[in-house]
Amino acid sequence: MTTSRADRLAILYDIGRTINSSLDPEEVLNLVMDKVVQVVRAERGFLMLSDERTGRLEFRVARNMDRQAIESTAFQVSRSITEGVAASGEPLLTTDALFDERFSSSASVVSYGLRSVMCTPLRSRGRITGVVYVDNRLQSGIFHQEDLDLLVAVADQAAIAIENARLYDTLRQQYEGMIQSLVEAIDARDRYTKRHSGRVTGYAMSIVAASSLPAKEAEALRHAAVLHDVGKIGVPEAILNKRGPLTDAEFARMKAHVLIGVDIVSPVASLADLIPLIRHHHELYDGSGYPDGVRGEAIPRGARILCVADSFDAMTTDRPYRPAKTVEEARAELRRCAGTQFDPAVVEAFLSSSERASTGSAS
Amino acid sequence: MTTSRADRLAILYDIGRTINSSLDPEEVLNLVMDKVVQVVRAERGFLMLSDERTGRLEFRVARNMDRQAIESTAFQVSRSITEGVAASGEPLLTTDALFDERFSSSASVVSYGLRSVMCTPLRSRGRITGVVYVDNRLQSGIFHQEDLDLLVAVADQAAIAIENARLYDTLRQQYEGMIQSLVEAIDARDRYTKRHSGRVTGYAMSIVAASSLPAKEAEALRHAAVLHDVGKIGVPEAILNKRGPLTDAEFARMKAHVLIGVDIVSPVASLADLIPLIRHHHELYDGSGYPDGVRGEAIPRGARILCVADSFDAMTTDRPYRPAKTVEEARAELRRCAGTQFDPAVVEAFLSSSERASTGSAS
Numbered sequence: 001m002t003t004s005r006a007d008r009l010a011i012l013y014d015i016g017r018t019i020n021s022s023l024d025p026e027e028v029l030n031l032v033m034d035k036v037v038q039v040v041r042a043e044r045g046f047l048m049l050s051d052e053r054t055g056r057l058e059f060r061v062a063r064n065m066d067r068q069a070i071e072s073t074a075f076q077v078s079r080s081i082t083e084g085v086a087a088s089g090e091p092l093l094t095t096d097a098l099f100d101e102r103f104s105s106s107a108s109v110v111s112y113g114l115r116s117v118m119c120t121p122l123r124s125r126g127r128i129t130g131v132v133y134v135d136n137r138l139q140s141g142i143f144h145q146e147d148l149d150l151l152v153a154v155a156d157q158a159a160i161a162i163e164n165a166r167l168y169d170t171l172r173q174q175y176e177g178m179i180q181s182l183v184e185a186i187d188a189r190d191r192y193t194k195r196h197s198g199r200v201t202g203y204a205m206s207i208v209a210a211s212s213l214p215a216k217e218a219e220a221l222r223h224a225a226v227l228h229d230v231g232k233i234g235v236p237e238a239i240l241n242k243r244g245p246l247t248d249a250e251f252a253r254m255k256a257h258v259l260i261g262v263d264i265v266s267p268v269a270s271l272a273d274l275i276p277l278i279r280h281h282h283e284l285y286d287g288s289g290y291p292d293g294v295r296g297e298a299i300p301r302g303a304r305i306l307c308v309a310d311s312f313d314a315m316t317t318d319r320p321y322r323p324a325k326t327v328e329e330a331r332a333e334l335r336r337c338a339g340t341q342f343d344p345a346v347v348e349a350f351l352s353s354s355e356r357a358s359t360g361s362a363s
Numbered sequence: 364m365t366t367s368r369a370d371r372l373a374i375l376y377d378i379g380r381t382i383n384s385s386l387d388p389e390e391v392l393n394l395v396m397d398k399v400v401q402v403v404r405a406e407r408g409f410l411m412l413s414d415e416r417t418g419r420l421e422f423r424v425a426r427n428m429d430r431q432a433i434e435s436t437a438f439q440v441s442r443s444i445t446e447g448v449a450a451s452g453e454p455l456l457t458t459d460a461l462f463d464e465r466f467s468s469s470a471s472v473v474s475y476g477l478r479s480v481m482c483t484p485l486r487s488r489g490r491i492t493g494v495v496y497v498d499n500r501l502q503s504g505i506f507h508q509e510d511l512d513l514l515v516a517v518a519d520q521a522a523i524a525i526e527n528a529r530l531y532d533t534l535r536q537q538y539e540g541m542i543q544s545l546v547e548a549i550d551a552r553d554r555y556t557k558r559h560s561g562r563v564t565g566y567a568m569s570i571v572a573a574s575s576l577p578a579k580e581a582e583a584l585r586h587a588a589v590l591h592d593v594g595k596i597g598v599p600e601a602i603l604n605k606r607g608p609l610t611d612a613e614f615a616r617m618k619a620h621v622l623i624g625v626d627i628v629s630p631v632a633s634l635a636d637l638i639p640l641i642r643h644h645h646e647l648y649d650g651s652g653y654p655d656g657v658r659g660e661a662i663p664r665g666a667r668i669l670c671v672a673d674s675f676d677a678m679t680t681d682r683p684y685r686p687a688k689t690v691e692e693a694r695a696e697l698r699r700c701a702g703t704q705f706d707p708a709v710v711e712a713f714l715s716s717s718e719r720a721s722t723g724s725a726s
Contacts, residue, residue, distance in 0.1 A: 171537065
């Protein structure tokens with residue numbers, strides 16, 4: 001029972017759509033393996049990827065067999081097939097293992113009931129990035145050349161889908177790493193600012209939990225909270241750590257930190273959503289803040305949230321120029337300034353969320 | 364004359380391989396367009412991609428027609444087809460434009476000799492990312508359903524290849540942006556360090572030009588040169604800008620900048636190659652440097668190059684604690700310390716390259 005050519009074309013369309021539907025590398029591998037065994041009607045199979053550093057084939061996913069079986073001595077012949085295919089880049093088909101001298105002497109033929117084997121490389125931009133292995137066709141037990149053609153076509157699509165998911169993953173990791181790198185830069189400059197940023201992030205996220213922010217906006221806010229004071233790298237430490245009130249000139253240097261922060265994140269396109277939040281986190285609801293003196297809803301919502309979180313943390317920690325307020329005093333201050341300095345809806349969300357938190361921790 | 368199903372499967376394999384062979388987004392678009400007109404034997408065609416911000420279709424590449432024609436009034440019917448296909452997500456085939464009411468009244472049928480049209484969406488992870496349009500089959504002039512099937516299959520492969528190239532591009536841009544972001548952070552802290560890093564990069568690259576460094580190593584060196592002093596963000600400005608010699612304790616704080624620099628770049632996996640260069644750029648050839656006191660060839664080559672470039676720039680610029688040496692004095696100093704402080708081969712490469720540069724600028 002063979003598949004018609006027309007069916008095969010349709011199968012390939014379907015596979016491309018399916019395996020490209022996910023961005024999660026593990027999910028893509030599972031979709032690929034499902035499709036592979038389904039399309040060539042294999043009894044079982046597995047997929048290996050080359051480790052990017054060592055170049056060694058690593059087991060990644062299987063159907064109807066497990067890693068232990070694949071790594072056992074009895075299965076050594078299949079492993080040497082995968083290595084040969086990865087090294088040569090040539091697909092392999094053995095129609096009947098019982099009559100193939102590469103197999104007939106192997107224990108696998110008996111212990112795993114090996115009858116017919118196909119293996120083909122995964123290839124991306126000329127490099128071999130892994131292999132797909134299947135054995136034993138359902139019903140007949142035997143694979144033919146047209147099954148191998150189909151497997152090769154699926155493998156080509158799979159390789160690019162796997163690479164694609166990996167690229168998204170790398171991009172995300174690079175993004176997270178970049179933010180962490182700037183956090184290290186803040187920390188090198190000023191330990192207080194790093195710890196402060198961590199607490200502000202916590203407060204901002206508890207406000208998010210008590211509000212209804214779209215996921216993308218909440219994500220930008222989380223990263224902006226971590227980096228909101230990155231511009232303090234550019235403020236002289238004599239001003240940052242001054243005991244006593246700042247002169248007008250010193251306060252002007254201090255205020256510049258919001259614009260310096262914008263300069264630092266601006267070169268990275270993927271941080272663009274953070275710019276308005278970093279720029280405006282010292283704007284006040286009545287328009288009396290800086291750098292632009294915008295007011296009310298004209299201040300980006302994330303910046304209004306940051307402002308409350310930032311102010312609460314500043315009030316509740318000791319600074320060189322004054323001791324900390326108590327939590328109750330700080331909450332009263334937020335309440336008192338809701339509608340003037342602070343967005344009242346944000347203050348409400350913060351007070352209700354921290355009410356729950358303090359009730360929780362007291363119990 | 365139709366293509367057999369078997370040929371079509373072979374064509375699809377070939378296309379996947381071809382369009383996935385490049386990482387350059389423009390080249391991928393050109394490969395796709397070449398393959399599209401070749402495979403469906405179209406007289407001409409074009410490809411549009413959705414702008415990521417506006418969502419609008421933007422013309423990207425064509426074969427046997429130009430942007431001007433596509434944007435002319437006479438061609439409006441084809442543009443409205445592309446918009447319809449992008450909006451509906453459904454492929455479109457019109458077998459004979461002369462007898463199709465969507466076309467027969469249009470000037471294009473006459474002025475562009477339109478006979479038969481196919482258009483299909485490019486789709487990636489469920490989103491429509493563009494469209495491919497072709498018209499007029501070579502010889503017969505007319506496309507049939509099987510031509511559309513093939514175009515749809517090619518478009519599926521093309522969409523993922525285009526996305527893949529775009530991802531590589533984004534990753535590269537994010538990498539460059541990240542380095543620029545750290546440069547801005549250095550600049551916010553200390554103007555001198557940013558300008559110094561720029562000059563050191565220039566000297567390091569002239570040493571590379573006079574040596575034989577693998578491209579990957581040269582690239583890592585270039586970025587390490589830009590970032591070698593990023594750790595100075597963590598050195599108090601009273602020490603950075605002190606007039607007069609540093610105390611032992613102050614010098615210890617200053618020396619820490621190489622390790623702070625490592626801490627700052629370490630969270631980013633793609634900056635891993637820079638770590639040994641940043642860490643070791645103050646090691647000296649005779650083992651008397653810091654932080655580890657390694658010597659000779661045990662110091663990474665890029666770090667030995669950075670050390671010479673860094674020292675030359677430090678000698679030839681005014682510092683708070685001493686005036687600049689002349690270029691000739693600094694060159695003599697490098698020569699004198701070749702084999703003790705500096706790798707003699709690196710000094711040789713630097714002197715010969717700057718000899719050429721100064722001869723060039725004197726002429």
